[in-house]
């Protein structure tokens with residue numbers, strides 16, 4: 001069982017569909033087109049309409065939950081306030097389009113780093129030292145957030161299907177993949193974005 005991403009699935013009017021093996025069953029993501037009504041497609045009744053077009057009909061009676069989400073690519077201007085009393089972590093600090101798998105994966109290091117910086121600040125001898133510890137953590141995770149946003153952006157560009165250049169590149173890659181495996185790899189990895197992580201700036205926090 002593996003994730004399968006269908007670009008412009010013909011059975012659902014050319015919408016992209018992602019199949020993800022999930023919690024012992026399947027998660028099926030339908031990417032709506034401009035002008036689609038999320039209420040209509042995202043209700044249980046709506047899902048029962050389109051799901052049998054991409055899955056065996058029996059699954060329409062096995063829906064356990066339905067949810068909707070939107071693609072956002074935003075990072076807070078700063079991950080701390082001017083007094084260095086607050087550190088933002090996770091989605092309070094950044095929202096990424098999910099396909100690079102960078103949301104939770106960066107929210108956890110945000111939280112670990114915040115906890116370490118707070119510990120350092122609490123043990124600091126002066127208020128300035130404490131502020132420096134918080135500022136350093138905020139700065140490092142801000143750099144990581146911007147890096148992760150850009151990586152998620154590459155994955156998003158791949159899957160959105162709105163960029164004619166990317167669409168053309170995908171078509172060419174699909175036709176040449178049987179003779180140029182590198183292009184098949186690019187197609188396969190595209191929806192998940194680059195594999196690299198953000199730079200590690202400090203070892204202290």
Ligand SMILES: Cc1cc2nc3c(=O)[nH]c(=O)nc-3n(C[C@H](O)[C@H](O)[C@H](O)COP(=O)(O)OP(=O)(O)OC[C@H]3O[C@@H](n4cnc5c(N)ncnc54)[C@H](O)[C@@H]3O)c2cc1C
Pocket residue numbers: 069089090091092098100101102103104105106107
């Ligand atoms: C479809 C999809 C797939 C994803 N896949 C991945 C993946 O493969 N890998 C990955 O790393 N990330 C993935 N993500 C992103 C990941 O789910 C999020 O980045 C992560 O859940 C964010 O965690 P968080 O704790 O920062 O925020 P949240 O999970 O939003 O938690 C915030 C919590 O605060 C609560 N809350 C809000 N307001 C208040 C209030 N006033 N008082 C008390 N509680 C409050 C909310 O109810 C919520 O429980 C995916 C996201 C989506 C939508």
